[in-house]
Amino acid sequence: MVIQILILILVLGIIPLLVGGIPGYLGDNKMLFSLPLRWVGGQFLLWAGFQLICVPLVLQERNFSVVVALYWGFIFALILLVSAMGIRQRARQMSVHLKRGYDSGSEDSLSLLWLPFLGILLYQLIQAVRMTYGDGDDAFYVAVSTITDNAETMYQKLPYTGGGTELDARHGLAPFPIWIAFLARVSGMPAVTVAHVALPVVLISMTYAVFYLLGCRLFPERDGKLPLFLIFTEILVLFGDYSYYTVENFMIARSRQGKAALGSIVIPFILYLLLVLLQRLQEREKIPLSFYLLLLSATITGCLCSTLGALLICMMVGITGAVGAVCYHERRILLPMATCCIPCVCYALLYLIFD
Amino acid sequence: MWSDVVELFREYMGTGLIVIWYLLSLVYLFIKEKRTPFRILFVYVPLILLLLYFNPLFASVVYGVAGSEIYYRILWLLPVTVVIAYTCVQIYGELKGVKKSLWVMAATLLLAASGRFVYDDPYFHEAENLYHVPESVVDICDAIEVPGREVMAVFPIELVQYVRQYSPVVCMPYGREITVERWNHLDELCDAMEAEQIDLALLAPLAKAAGCHFIILRQDKELIGRVEDYHWVWFGGTEDYTIYRDMDIPLEIPESAP
Numbered sequence: 326m327v328i329q330i331l332i333l334i335l336v337l338g339i340i341p342l343l344v345g346g347i348p349g350y351l352g353d354n355k356m357l358f359s360l361p362l363r364w365v366g367g368q369f370l371l372w373a374g375f376q377l378i379c380v381p382l383v384l385q386e387r388n389f390s391v392v393v394a395l396y397w398g399f400i401f402a403l404i405l406l407v408s409a410m411g412i413r414q415r416a417r418q419m420s421v422h423l424k425r426g427y428d429s430g431s432e433d434s435l436s437l438l439w440l441p442f443l444g445i446l447l448y449q450l451i452q453a454v455r456m457t458y459g460d461g462d463d464a465f466y467v468a469v470s471t472i473t474d475n476a477e478t479m480y481q482k483l484p485y486t487g488g489g490t491e492l493d494a495r496h497g498l499a500p501f502p503i504w505i506a507f508l509a510r511v512s513g514m515p516a517v518t519v520a521h522v523a524l525p526v527v528l529i530s531m532t533y534a535v536f537y538l539l540g541c542r543l544f545p546e547r548d549g550k551l552p553l554f555l556i557f558t559e560i561l562v563l564f565g566d567y568s569y570y571t572v573e574n575f576m577i578a579r580s581r582q583g584k585a586a587l588g589s590i591v592i593p594f595i596l597y598l599l600l601v602l603l604q605r606l607q608e609r610e611k612i613p614l615s616f617y618l619l620l621l622s623a624t625i626t627g628c629l630c631s632t633l634g635a636l637l638i639c640m641m642v643g644i645t646g647a648v649g650a651v652c653y654h655e656r657r658i659l660l661p662m663a664t665c666c667i668p669c670v671c672y673a674l675l676y677l678i679f680d
Numbered sequence: 681m682w683s684d685v686v687e688l689f690r691e692y693m694g695t696g697l698i699v700i701w702y703l704l705s706l707v708y709l710f711i712k713e714k715r716t717p718f719r720i721l722f723v724y725v726p727l728i729l730l731l732l733y734f735n736p737l738f739a740s741v742v743y744g745v746a747g748s749e750i751y752y753r754i755l756w757l758l759p760v761t762v763v764i765a766y767t768c769v770q771i772y773g774e775l776k777g778v779k780k781s782l783w784v785m786a787a788t789l790l791l792a793a794s795g796r797f798v799y800d801d802p803y804f805h806e807a808e809n810l811y812h813v814p815e816s817v818v819d820i821c822d823a824i825e826v827p828g829r830e831v832m833a834v835f836p837i838e839l840v841q842y843v844r845q846y847s848p849v850v851c852m853p854y855g856r857e858i859t860v861e862r863w864n865h866l867d868e869l870c871d872a873m874e875a876e877q878i879d880l881a882l883l884a885p886l887a888k889a890a891g892c893h894f895i896i897l898r899q900d901k902e903l904i905g906r907v908e909d910y911h912w913v914w915f916g917g918t919e920d921y922t923i924y925r926d927m928d929i930p931l932e933i934p935e936s937a938p
Contacts, residue, residue: 452799457812459803464841464856468848475848484844485855487830517845521812536762543718543766550769553784557765560788561698564795565761568694570752573761577798588756596721596759603717633750636742641757644728648720677745 329514330523336511337527341367344403348615350410361534365594366619368531373625374399375504379479380672383497388477392503393510438552445559446533449577453525458578463520466502466582470516473506494679498672499632501583525580528590532576533558535593542600583630587637591627595638598623599645606653612661621665628672635669635676642666681736681743688752689733697794702760705767712770722766726758764791813842816918821847823916823923824894828934833894834887836921837874853890873897880905884912884926893931895924 342360345367378395468484476482479500480493505524509516514523536558537551544550565573575582576589598620605612624642627634646662649655693699710723732738733754742751768787775783798804808815817839824831830849841856854867869890872883878901887895894915897903899922907914907924915925925931 455807456799456804457807458801459805459841461841461856461859463845468844471845472848482848483855485840485857486853487832487844487848487851515811515846517811517813520845521807522810539762544769550773553772554765554769557768557787557791558761560791561761561764561795563798564792565698566796566798566801567696567698567794568692570692570755571694572756574798574801578801578804584753588753592756593759593762596762600717600721603720607715607717633746633753636746637753637757640729640732640754641725645721645725648724648728652716652720680745 326514329512332512333508333514333519333523333527336508337368337523338364340400340404341365341371343367343407344370344400346407346411347403348618350407351613351615351618359538361537365531365534365538365590366622369594369619369622369626370403371400372504372629373622374403375507376500376625376629379500379503379629380498383479383500383503384492384494386478386481386492389473389479389503389506389510390477392479393507396507397511436549436552438549438556442552442555442559445556445563446530449529449559449563450526453529453577453580454522457521460579460582462579462582467505467517467520469496469502470505470509470520473503474509474516479503495632495676498675498679499583499629499634501586501630504629505581520581528580528586529576532562532589532593535590535597539593539597539600542597542604584633587627587630587634591623591630591634592637592641595620595623595627595641599642599649602658603645603649603653606649606655606658612658617661617665620662621668624665625668628669632672632676635673639666639669639673681740682734684743684748685734685736685739685751688748689755692752692755695794695796698760698764698791701764701791701794702758705763708767708771709763718766722759722763726763729754729757811846813846814839816921817842817846819918820896820916820921820923821850825849826931826933829932831893831931832891832929833896834869834873834890834892835896836898837870839896839921853887853892877902877904880907880910884910888926888928891929892926893929895926897922897924 342364345363345365347370348366349363375396378399379392382392382395465484469480472482472484473479480497481489481491483490502520505520506516508514508523509519512519533555536555540551540554544554562573562576565571565577568574572585572588572592575585579585580589598616601616602612602620605616620642624638627638642662642665646659650659690696706723706726709718713719713722739751742754768783768791771787772780772783809818811818820833820835820839821843824833825847826849830851832851832853833843834853835843837859840852840854841859843850843852844855854865854870857863857865858867858870869883869886872879872886875882878897880903883895884905888910895912899917899920911927912924913927915923917923
């Protein structure tokens with residue numbers, strides 16, 4: 326069990342932190358020193374790669390082992406890339422940015438309000454391990470992960486009852502359960518445990534990492550408001566079960582399902598990126614390539630999480646991009662933003678074909 | 681269509697108080713927030729999204745493509761949590777002295793009282809193991825699994841949604857689909873299993889026809905008939921369930937099995 330946990334820490338923690346340096350090296354190298362941004366951004370790059378590798382293989386009815394091998398290859402390629410980029414980075418530049426900081430609450434770090442925030446976060450993580458939520462949809466999503474890890478086929482067995490069936494291409498377009506099967510395969514932990522125990526801990530933490538990033542942008546003055554903002558988000562999440570449909574309910578109760586990751590991580594992260602975009606437009610700053618790389622990763626990740634993700638992400642990026650272009654008279658952002666939505670359009674078209 | 685969308689919004693609101701605080705936050709930000717990026721993201725875009733959500737033409741297109749069940753997820757694009765939390769902190773920033781602390785306490789209590797504690801949800805309960813499935817499912821599946829092949833087993837309805845999350849080699853004649861009323865899946869075997877008194881004369885032939893190697897019955901169910909008459913033998917059990925093996929259904933272990 327200890328080795329399994331260590332492998333998951335490597336795959337879900339250390340590797341995303343390493344890979345998350347790529348956008349920084351590509352242009353916005355202040356990002357290199359924001360650990361939450363590196364972690365979240367790196368995970369989005371990895372998720373996007375998984376989606377691009379997995380869906381064609383699902384549609385070709387290839388074995389799961391092929392996905393595992395190719396995805397490992399992708400991960401190693403990214404690690405090599407980020408290592409090569411890192412060597413080129415001069416130590417002098419690093420020290421300058423270390424002093425400046427970026428999306429980090431360094432000056433807030435002494436605020437006592439961090440203690441209740443961390444305490445409530447720890448409580449949620451303990452509850453994620455200790456408590457379980459009997460959701461019927463797990464009979465599909467978690468079973469797909471378990472079957473894939475065991476049977477090598479992807480979306481070719483009936484998850485509810487067992488037995489072979491034709492390829493379920495519609496669900497195969499959003500293969501978040503296959504990613505869980507990947508984690509199970511590489512760690513040796515049963516897929517059901519990865520889905521119900523390990524992932525909620527990671528994904529709930531990641532949600533608050535995204536809220537933290539948003540908070541850094543909302544309260545750049547570092548006057549103690551950031552931890553207060555995070556405490557309010559925690560209260561709203563903890564008391565967010567006011568209906569069955571809320572994203573907070575999905576986040577806490579069904580974190581292992583792709584749609585929960587869509588609502589509680591992908592959409593807030595895109596909100597963060599759009600805030601960065603609008604602030605840069607406001608300041609008449611150049612939009613770096615790294616921004617579009619992260620936005621593209623986020624839109625592709627939206628498709629990994631849920632087939633509806635394509636529509637939601639296009640709506641969010643499209644509306645914000647259009648309003649931003651009008652408000653700042655900056656039509657030049659429309660083309661790259663539309664380009665970032667192309668994967669969503671492609672997956673949506675595939676969905677219509679297979680539905 | 682309009683009424684469906686409104687009904688869905690009402691269901692999404694639940695008690696409605698959090699959504700009211702959200703709308704009030706929008707009004708507050710519309711009046712007080714001067715920074716354009718925040719106005720765009722927290723006021724203009726949500727308003728456009730709400731207009732789209734309530735637009736019958738847009739709704740009919742999405743209903744047609746994605747189905748009516750998931751239309752509410754468009755509301756996930758409204759940054760409810762971020763906007764309310766941001767507004768609370770902005771108001772906090774405008775206060776002075778002891779009013780700051782009072783505001784934090786009041787806002788915390790108000791938000792908590794307006795929502796519902798997520799762990800109070802009746803579907804939440806303490807996990808029995810690290811698989812987060814009932815221990816009975818673990819014990820039963822471990823007992824009936826056969827190396828190198830799948831087995832067919834019929835379970836009481838309260839266990840079906842967990843079985844294949846834990847074991848990919850235990851197959852069932854019906855699964856979770858039977859528990860969702862709106863899907864209208866009917867199954868004679870399920871009806872026989874869930875009857876108040878289990879009539880073996882009815883259940884056994886249906887289980888045989890479905891190829892069930894194992895039949896799992898609740899211990900508190902009264903049986904009508906003798907299991908021996910149907911070539912069932914007691915195979916094992918847990919605190920709440922009994923496992924029978926139907927000897928008429930062959931269960932060969934492959935030679936290649938470990």
